[in-house]
Amino acid sequence: MNIFLRELKANRKALIIWSVCMFLLVLSGMAKYTAYSSGATADVFDKMPYTLKALLGIGSFDVTTISGFFAFLVPYLVLSTAIHAALLGSGIIAKEERDKTIEFLMVKPMSRNSVVTSKLLAALVNIVIINLVTLFSSIVMVAAYNKGKDITSEVVMFLLSMFIIQLIFLSLGTLISAFMKNPKSSGSLATGILLGTYVISKITDLTDRVNVLNVFSPFKYFSYQDIVNGNGLSLSIVISSILLVVAFFVLTYLFYQKRDLNL
Amino acid sequence: MGVIEIKNLTKHYGKARGIIDVNLEVEQGEVFGFIGPNGAGKSTTIRTILGLIYPTSGTSTIFGKNCIEYPEVRKELGYLPSEVFYYDNMRVINLLKYSASFYKKDCTKRISELADIMELDLKKKIDDLSFGNKKKVGIVQGLLHEPKLIILDEPTSGLDPLMQQRFFELIGDENKRGATVFFSSHILSEVQKMCNRVAFIKEGKIIKLEKMSTLQENNYKRISLETKAEITKEAFNISGVSDFGVKGKTVNFIFKGNINTIMKKISELELSNISIEEPDLEEIFMHYYEKEN
Amino acid sequence: MNMYLHELKSLRKSAFIWTCVLIALAALYLSIYPSMASDAADFKKLLSGYPASVRAMLGINLDYITSFLGFYSMIFSFIILCGAIQAMNLGVSILSKESRERTADFLLVKPVSRSAIVSAKLLAAFTAILVTYIVFFAVTSIMANTIKISDYNGKLFFMINLTMFFIQLIFLAIGMFVSVFFNKIKSVLPISLGVVIGLYMIGAVLATGKDDDLARFLSPFKYFDITYIIKNANYEPRYIICSIVIILVAVVSTYIIYIKKDIHAVS
Numbered sequence: 001m002n003i004f005l006r007e008l009k010a011n012r013k014a015l016i017i018w019s020v021c022m023f024l025l026v027l028s029g030m031a032k033y034t035a036y037s038s039g040a041t042a043d044v045f046d047k048m049p050y051t052l053k054a055l056l057g058i059g060s061f062d063v064t065t066i067s068g069f070f071a072f073l074v075p076y077l078v079l080s081t082a083i084h085a086a087l088l089g090s091g092i093i094a095k096e097e098r099d100k101t102i103e104f105l106m107v108k109p110m111s112r113n114s115v116v117t118s119k120l121l122a123a124l125v126n127i128v129i130i131n132l133v134t135l136f137s138s139i140v141m142v143a144a145y146n147k148g149k150d151i152t153s154e155v156v157m158f159l160l161s162m163f164i165i166q167l168i169f170l171s172l173g174t175l176i177s178a179f180m181k182n183p184k185s186s187g188s189l190a191t192g193i194l195l196g197t198y199v200i201s202k203i204t205d206l207t208d209r210v211n212v213l214n215v216f217s218p219f220k221y222f223s224y225q226d227i228v229n230g231n232g233l234s235l236s237i238v239i240s241s242i243l244l245v246v247a248f249f250v251l252t253y254l255f256y257q258k259r260d261l262n263l
Numbered sequence: 264m265g266v267i268e269i270k271n272l273t274k275h276y277g278k279a280r281g282i283i284d285v286n287l288e289v290e291q292g293e294v295f296g297f298i299g300p301n302g303a304g305k306s307t308t309i310r311t312i313l314g315l316i317y318p319t320s321g322t323s324t325i326f327g328k329n330c331i332e333y334p335e336v337r338k339e340l341g342y343l344p345s346e347v348f349y350y351d352n353m354r355v356i357n358l359l360k361y362s363a364s365f366y367k368k369d370c371t372k373r374i375s376e377l378a379d380i381m382e383l384d385l386k387k388k389i390d391d392l393s394f395g396n397k398k399k400v401g402i403v404q405g406l407l408h409e410p411k412l413i414i415l416d417e418p419t420s421g422l423d424p425l426m427q428q429r430f431f432e433l434i435g436d437e438n439k440r441g442a443t444v445f446f447s448s449h450i451l452s453e454v455q456k457m458c459n460r461v462a463f464i465k466e467g468k469i470i471k472l473e474k475m476s477t478l479q480e481n482n483y484k485r486i487s488l489e490t491k492a493e494i495t496k497e498a499f500n501i502s503g504v505s506d507f508g509v510k511g512k513t514v515n516f517i518f519k520g521n522i523n524t525i526m527k528k529i530s531e532l533e534l535s536n537i538s539i540e541e542p543d544l545e546e547i548f549m550h551y552y553e554k555e556n
Numbered sequence: 557m558n559m560y561l562h563e564l565k566s567l568r569k570s571a572f573i574w575t576c577v578l579i580a581l582a583a584l585y586l587s588i589y590p591s592m593a594s595d596a597a598d599f600k601k602l603l604s605g606y607p608a609s610v611r612a613m614l615g616i617n618l619d620y621i622t623s624f625l626g627f628y629s630m631i632f633s634f635i636i637l638c639g640a641i642q643a644m645n646l647g648v649s650i651l652s653k654e655s656r657e658r659t660a661d662f663l664l665v666k667p668v669s670r671s672a673i674v675s676a677k678l679l680a681a682f683t684a685i686l687v688t689y690i691v692f693f694a695v696t697s698i699m700a701n702t703i704k705i706s707d708y709n710g711k712l713f714f715m716i717n718l719t720m721f722f723i724q725l726i727f728l729a730i731g732m733f734v735s736v737f738f739n740k741i742k743s744v745l746p747i748s749l750g751v752v753i754g755l756y757m758i759g760a761v762l763a764t765g766k767d768d769d770l771a772r773f774l775s776p777f778k779y780f781d782i783t784y785i786i787k788n789a790n791y792e793p794r795y796i797i798c799s800i801v802i803i804l805v806a807v808v809s810t811y812i813i814y815i816k817k818d819i820h821a822v823s
Binding site: 014017021025076080083087091095098099187188191195199202203 | 581584753757
Binding site: 310313314315316317331334335336337338340342344346348349350351361362364365366404 | 562657658661662664668669672819
């Protein structure tokens with residue numbers, strides 16, 4: 001409990017900054033909707049070749065509708081919160097070795113597993129808060145600009161998928177830090193992998209032929225088109241993702257328990 | 264002109280007290296000890312001498328020059344910090360060579376000599392060394408360029424007794440060759456053995472600055488008495504008596520002053536036993552370490 | 557000189573990794589150019605029928621989107637982003653390293669002035685960025701030549717690529733300033749990622765909206781408008797001046813602050 005509270009306090013400032021940034025991101029993104037939804041542009045997007053749209057990040061969405069536009073905005077939100085999650089996950093485990101507080105903490109009458117649990121719970125709370133801030137901002141901003149039917153349930157779906165992606169990168173971050181001895185390189189590796197999967201998602205955006213690569217990119221696990229169409233999230237994907245997250249967390253515990261701690 | 268000259272040096276950390284009005288002069292060729300309780304300001308003083316931190320007021324010079332304006336004076340300076348950290352992934356020999364490259368002289372022979380004396384394996388990676396062995400790297404690094412001024416901050420913490428001895432022999436040799444040594448320590452026996460003069464700093468102020476010989480010769484005597492009858496504190500309330508302790512019929516104290524006055528007092532008592540000794544530095548200074556009530 | 561070489565050696569590995577990353581990204585995007593070019597040729601005909609405001613809003617300049625240079629300018633923004641992360645990371649870490657790894661007691665007691673230390677590190681970081689850039693440009697030019705469909709203007713290609721170098725210099729300078737300005741830097745990556753991505757998003761969101769000239773000053777990523785470069789074979793002077801001013805101010809401030817700073821035993 002004490003570790004949990006301590007971690008919450010230590011991360012407070014970063015959490016506030018990130019939350020404000022996410023809010024601003026949603027705000028400024030949605031503000032551009034009016035430009036995109038003006039009548040003349042609808043045709044332009046219609047006729048634009050697929051590769052060009054992919055380059056712009058529009059893909060196959062109809063960005064003149066609010067749900068299509070929001071689907072276009074979501075990848076930016078997801079990328080930001082994914083970076084936050086990866087840095088948070090790798091940092092919260094690695095910080096004891098980085099700040100040389102490991103000799104203090106690990107001789108206390110607490111098992112390594114309970115230390116990890118407290119830290120994971122604190123990280124989880126951070127992730128949830130970021131997600132809720134983004135969710136709330138999105139609902140408010142969408143309502144402000146929406147001229148058509150209410151898409152709140154779709155927004156919730158989008159943010160739910162974002163939450164799962166956050167979990168994936170959080171657990172990946174903790175796993176890397178738990179496995180690696182050197183606290184400095186774990187952060188870089190976690191972000192490196194994240195950016196790598198992001199680039200993969202951009203490639204598969206551009207061409208259909210390498211869709212098999214999508215399994216490596218959490219950004220592509222959820223079909224945003226399906227959400228826009230009102231089909232919600234694919235249950236099998238949700239379950240497999242959660243299983244992946246659980247696996248990563250379990251490995252985090254295992255690796256951290258087994259390895260020599262770096263002084 | 265002293266090798267180190269500190270005049271009215273004051274450093275405040277915001278509202279917190281650092282050091283206040285410190286005045287010191289270290290002469291060429293002497294070994295100067297700098298002692299005091301934890302948090303007294305020893306490291307602050309040293310870091311100001313070295314130019315790592317800036318004084319709030321006052322001056323500090325090495326070889327007559329302020330070492331921040333004239334970084335070249337640090338060519339003749341060797342420093343061993345109390346906590347030793349070096350760059351990742353470097354081997355000992357590479358770190359030592361890098362250190363030597365700042366001094367524009369060929370130190371290879373000296374490096375191997377020092378490494379031999381301190382039993383330091385030059386090929387090892389610094390990350391793989393124990394705390395004490397890292398300290399040895401620090402010692403070799405501080406001495407390899409044959410500096411004329413050596414500043415040591417708790418130099419023997421972490422070294423095993425044999426290495427401590429070797430280290431002090433090294434410092435003694437350097438001193439014989441003309442080097443000036445300034446060192447801060449908590450180990451009073453070391454200071455007693457090595458130093459010509461000692462300064463005691465407490466709560467940011469120098470409260471004592473004396474030659475070792477004066478401290479020891481100058482009528483400091485530890486007197487222990489066993490009396491036939493119980494003694495009260497008031498009985499020994501005369502000037503020159505300090506560190507007074509009485510337990511039943513045993514009395515002990517330190518006395519400085521005219522030996523005759525205390526002998527007269529003692530002769531008034533009925534004694535069963537008496538011992539008169541020269542106190543060591545620890546006893547002289549121990550009461551200084553205590554907080555004033 | 558010894559410090560310069562020592563710093564350079566310690567930067568070797570990361571510079572190598574970043575160079576490979578940048579080249580890989582370029583290779584990736586360039587590989588799709590051929591198929592994209594044929595698609596776009598048809599689209600170009602369609603776009604001409606639409607009002608200028610629409611075209612401007614999409615940030616696409618009609619004549620150049622289908623050309624190799626136009627395509628390159630669109631994909632290049634992501635590569636610049638990565639280059640900026642490298643430079644910012646370098647800038648923030650190279651001076652704070654002495655405090656973070658507590659080697660300050662070793663280095664700052666050596667008979668060298670603090671400004672000499674800053675110079676050596678700055679020069680080493682600059683060299684690392686320069687080498688990364690030169691290798692990147694050389695390899696990318698070769699790749700571009702291989703996949704090109706029709707000849708493109710080499711000089712313009714060089715000028716476009718050079719914008720990354722300028723942006724990297726800006727972030728290097730900002731990074732160094734940030735590292736001396738803040739007293740305690742425990743972890744470099746969150747700061748550099750945060751600042752770079754933040755400025756990138758500001759650029760992406762603000763500047764495409766109203767094409768407001770003033771807003772462009774907020775984000776270094778918007779200082780070099782590639783369509784302008786292609787059209788005029790020149791950079792916009794006021795942004796060049798702005799870049800130089802930022803770099804100079806940041807670097808000079810870094811020197812001043814670092815020289816005046818107290819270096820504490822354990823930060």
